[in-house]
Structure formats: structure tokens, C-alpha cells
Amino acid sequence: MRDLSGKCVVLGVTGGIAAYKMANVASALTKAGADVHVIMTENAVKFITPLTFETLTHNACVTDTFDRSTPYEVTHVSLAKAADLILVAPATANVIAKMANGIADDMLTTTLLAARSPILVAPAMNTAMLNHPATRQNIRTLRERGVRILEPVSGHLACGDTGSGKLPEPEELAAAVERELLKDRDSMKGLRVTVTAGPTQESLDPVRFLTNHSSGRMGYSIAQEAVARGAEVRLISGPVALDPVSGAEILPVTTAEEMLHAVQETLPDTDILIMAAAVSDYRPEEESDSKIKKSDSDLTLNLVRNPDILGWVAEHRHDGLFVCGFSMETENLLENSRGKLSKKHLDMICANSLREPGAGFGVPTNVVTIITEDGTEPLPKMPKLQVAGKLLDSIMEHRV
Ligand code: CTP
Numbered sequence: 037m038r039d040l041s042g043k044c045v046v047l048g049v050t051g052g053i054a055a056y057k058m059a060n061v062a063s064a065l066t067k068a069g070a071d072v073h074v075i076m077t078e079n080a081v082k083f084i085t086p087l088t089f090e091t092l093t094h095n096a097c098v099t100d101t102f103d104r105s106t107p108y109e110v111t112h113v114s115l116a117k118a119a120d121l122i123l124v125a126p127a128t129a130n131v132i133a134k135m136a137n138g139i140a141d142d143m144l145t146t147t148l149l150a151a152r153s154p155i156l157v158a159p160a161m162n163t164a165m166l167n168h169p170a171t172r173q174n175i176r177t178l179r180e181r182g183v184r185i186l187e188p189v190s191g192h193l194a195c196g197d198t199g200s201g202k203l204p205e206p207e208e209l210a211a212a213v214e215r216e217l218l219k220d221r222d223s224m225k226g227l228r229v230t231v232t233a234g235p236t237q238e239s240l241d242p243v244r245f246l247t248n249h250s251s252g253r254m255g256y257s258i259a260q261e262a263v264a265r266g267a268e269v270r271l272i273s274g275p276v277a278l279d280p281v282s283g284a285e286i287l288p289v290t291t292a293e294e295m296l297h298a299v300q301e302t303l304p305d306t307d308i309l310i311m312a313a314a315v316s317d318y319r320p321e322e323e324s325d326s327k328i329k330k331s332d333s334d335l336t337l338n339l340v341r342n343p344d345i346l347g348w349v350a351e352h353r354h355d356g357l358f359v360c361g362f363s364m365e366t367e368n369l370l371e372n373s374r375g376k377l378s379k380k381h382l383d384m385i386c387a388n389s390l391r392e393p394g395a396g397f398g399v400p401t402n403v404v405t406i407i408t409e410d411g412t413e414p415l416p417k418m419p420k421l422q423v424a425g426k427l428l429d430s431i432m433e434h435r436v
Pocket of ligand 1: 365
């Protein structure tokens with residue numbers, strides 16, 4: 037395994053027969069230099085002793101059955117804060133259900149609810165429990181929230197059945213932790229990334245504006261992922277109701293013209309431009325200073341074209357700049373997106389269909405196809421943060 041020193045890993049062990057396998061995981065991660073803390077549920081303690089983990093990790097094992105001399109109230113928060121990654125394995129149907137519903141009634145679930153680090157969950161249970169619609173739904177919920185599920189493997193189960201539900205082998209679990217912890221660390225260091233996000237708003241009068249349904253989540257996820265990979269990130273953001281991305285410089289704009297100006301200003305210092313914003317193509321010809329009062333007749337609005345920001349970029353791009361656009365379509369997704377790729381002189385376009393369930397505006401997931409001159413890479417439905425990761429991976433591969 038690669039060096040994991042400086043990394044804090046929390047292992048959440050729940051009451052499944054496979055709990056014994058976690059001793060090897062704890063040992064492998066500790067040997068690789070990670071600071072490993074184990075939290076066991078009350079039932080887990082029936083399968084493997086806390087002493088095993090304490091001996092292997094050289095850290096106190098947190099359980100709900102210990103005497104109250106340890107400062108529990110702060111332990112869960114401090115571990116949640118310190119963790120670079122939490123692996124819940126084996127994860128029973130019960131703990132998965134609690135996680136999906138935000139229940140925090142023991143040390144492990146309380147820590148999970150307070151955690152901000154990536155979380156990996158390795159479900160392990162009887163096949164029927166795994167396939168129960170409730171468990172399926174709970175796993176889907178966790179996935180959509182960005183939790184990574186390590187798929188159970190098929191084989192002979194402790195209950196005597198044969199089927200899916202086995203915990204992967206310890207080496208695989210440790211490797212998944214290693215991959216996640218060292219994922220792309222500093223892989224974008226030194227790169228200047230500009231991301232546009234959200235809708236634009238075009239005022240009609242002091243009260244009303246034209247806009248679209250963009251929430252900004254896709255662009256914000258890209259900015260967040262680029263920051264995590266060490267890039268210097270500027271986020272040109274239309275009006276959104278999202279928390280700012282820490283580590284990114286936010287340039288707030290309202291209209292398409294303001295967004296164009298912000299892009300014009302940042303372009304000379306940009307290595308990678310990702311236009312995830314849903315820019316209004318039109319604006320009202322005139323913006324009234326006072327509120328437009330209604331009359332008995334119909335109202336006709338005259339709209340004029342907004343500047344095409346990517347069109348401007350195409351004419352002013354400098355050597356070494358990589359430009360990725362987004363395309364939203366309801367029909368002929370791939371064909372229209374390929375058209376935009378060449379018309380706007382893009383290096384890449386990320387196409388998402390508004391017809392696909394779980395894709396597009398206002399949902400936490402997206403279903404995209406990454407298109408370049410070289411080909412087309414369709415991605416399955418995944419949380420927007422994971423889409424962002426895949427997109428950045430692809431950009432890094434295609435950049436020369
Ligand atoms: N875009 C832009 N300036 C605009 C409109 C869109 O730079 N005035 C960018 C978007 O940020 C996106 C890409 O162009 O990255 C494609 O946007 P989309 O609205 O799908 O395409 P349009 O070229 O506007 O074509 P249409 O609306 O006809 O589909």
C-alpha cells in the first residue's frame with residue numbers, strides 16, 4: 037500500500053459476522069501509516085473485541101458499551117472532524133437505514149451525522165435483506181448524497197444461502213480506502229480553473245426578471261472538486277441559493293453581459309474554462325425603471341440576443357487553454373451537442389438530457405455524456421460531485 041501517513045481513517049464496524057475481517061483492514065491501514073480509529077456498535081462487540089482493534093491501531097476503540105469515563109459527547113464530534121475518510125464495514129441493513137434517515141442514536145451514527153469527510157459504506161447482509169426494497173431505497177438515498185457504496189460480492193453467506201451480500205475481502209476494502217484518500221491529491225496543483233455556474237437573470241423592471249431553472253449545483257460541484265485537487269479556482273456564479281465553495285474565489289454576477297465581462301477578465305489567467313452556467317440567450321430589449329403596470333390587453337415582450345460567451349471565447353482563446361462547455365437538450369442530445377462542440381470550438385462538451393430521470397436542473401444527481409473530438413463517453417447516473425470528478429479526470433486526460 038502507498039504511504040497514508042497524515043491521514044485519519046475512521047472505521048465504523050457494525051454487527052455482522054464479517055466484522056472479524058475488519059481486523060485485517062485496520063492492520064493494513066495502520067501499517068500504511070494512517071491514524072486509524074475504530075467505532076463499534078453494541079452488536080459489533082459481540083463479534084470481535086475492541087481490544088483486537090486497540091492492539092492493532094494503538095488507538096482507543098470507541099464503543100457504546102464502555103464505561104462513561106471517556107468524554108463521549110466530544111469524541112464523536114472530534115472524530116467526525118478529524119476523519120479524512122470514514123469506512124462503514126460491514127454495514128448492516130440497520131445502520132444503512134439509520135444513515136439514510138439521519139438517525140443518530142449511538143456513537144457510530146452520531147459520528148456519521150456530524151461527519152464532513154467522504155464516507156464509504158460496504159453493505160454486508162443476507163441476500164433477501166439486501167434486495168428488500170427498503171434497503172435498496174436506503175442505499176440509493178446514500179448514493180445520491182455522495183456516499184460511495186462498495187458493492188457486496190456474491191458467494192456462500194453465513195446464513196447458509198448463496199447470493200449477493202458478502203463483504204469484499206479486507207485487501208479490497210483497504211485498497212478502496214487508499215484510492216479514495218489519495219484520490220487525485222494535488223493532481224491539478226498549479227492549474228488555474230474558471231468555472232461558471234448557475235442561471236443568469238435579465239431584468240424586465242425592478243420587480244421581474246427572465247431566468248431559468250439552473251440551481252448552480254453542477255458548477256459548484258466542479259469548483260469544489262477542482263479545489264480538492266489543488267487547482268486555483270475562480271467561480272463566476274449567477275444568483276444561486278448555495279453555500280460558497282470554500283477555497284474558491286467567487287465572482288458573483290447577475291446578467292449574461294456581466295458573466296461575459298467576468299469571463300473576459302479572467303480568461304488571460306485561465307488554463308481550464310468550464311462553462312456550466314445556464315446563460316439566458318435573450319434579454320428584454322428594454323429594462324423599465326419603474327414597475328410595468330398591467331393593462332387589460334396582452335403584453336408582448338421584445339427580447340434581444342445576449343452575447344454568446346463561448347462564442348467570444350472561441351475568438352479570443354490563447355494557446356494552452358482548455359474549454360469545456362455544457363449542453364442541455366430535450367431532443368437529439370448527442371447530435372446537437374457535437375454540433376456545439378465544433379461550432380463553439382470547444383475541446384469538450386458535457387451533454388445532459390433534460391428528458392432523463394435524475395439528470396439536469398434541481399436534482400442532486402446527473403446523467404451526462406462527455407464528448408470530445410476523439411469520442412463519446414456516457415456516464416451512469418451519479419451524484420453531481422462524482423460527475424464533477426469524472427469530468428475533471430477526463431479534462432486532465434485530454435489536456436495536452
Ligand atoms: N453559453 C454561452 N453563452 C450563451 C449561452 C450559452 O456561453 N449566451 C454556453 C453555456 O454556458 C454552455 C454552452 O454555451 O456551456 C451551451 O449552452 P446551450 O444553452 O445548451 O446552447 P446554446 O448555444 O445557447 O444553444 P441552444 O440554446 O440553441 O441549444
